[in-house]
Amino acid sequence: TIKPTTPLGSVPVLKVNGESHCQSVSLARYAGKLGGFYPTDDPLQALVVDEAIESLNELMAVAPKHSDTDTLLKLRKEYQDGTMTKYVTFLESLIQSNGGVGFASTPSIADLTLWGTVKMIRTGDWTGIDSTFFESFPGIVATVESIAKNEKVVAYYASRE
Numbered sequence: 001t002i003k004p005t006t007p008l009g010s011v012p013v014l015k016v017n018g019e020s021h022c023q024s025v026s027l028a029r030y031a032g033k034l035g036g037f038y039p040t041d042d043p044l045q046a047l048v049v050d051e052a053i054e055s056l057n058e059l060m061a062v063a064p065k066h067s068d069t070d071t072l073l074k075l076r077k078e079y080q081d082g083t084m085t086k087y088v089t090f091l092e093s094l095i096q097s098n099g100g101v102g103f104a105s106t107p108s109i110a111d112l113t114l115w116g117t118v119k120m121i122r123t124g125d126w127t128g129i130d131s132t133f134f135e136s137f138p139g140i141v142a143t144v145e146s147i148a149k150n151e152k153v154v155a156y157y158a159s160r161e
Helices: 024-035 043-061 069-097 109-122 138-149 151-159
Strands: 013-016 019-022
Touching (some): 013 024, 019 024, 024 043, 024 109, 043 109, 069 138, 109 138, 138 151
Antiparallel strands (some): 013 019
């Protein structure tokens, strides 16, 4: 019911001072800046964070969908072995270039996005994708563990219980 009232007829939308704003990455970047999860002093680190988020969003957008379960499983296996491995290897290289944990010198919205993606796959939310897929990517595992223990993230989830 809210979609017809939004700028582009879609969600998410964030109202700030009575004005509606849209586009999920833009909203995440805004929230990240407010919450201290976006590099503000180093444009190159901000670029890497944006690059990682866009890569994760693209990875999710191109995941195969199909109504037939057998076909879906076949397509997802091919996706995991091909496109997903390519993207995740790239993301791992960004993390390793940063020292092995995170995409920037401080926790970022890209780390949070990665954490959410890995969590979905580990819990089996992506039919046909191996739930242990990320275990051979040490930087991704370290980043996810770091975010899971981050005091701001822990406090946020504690406040929602």
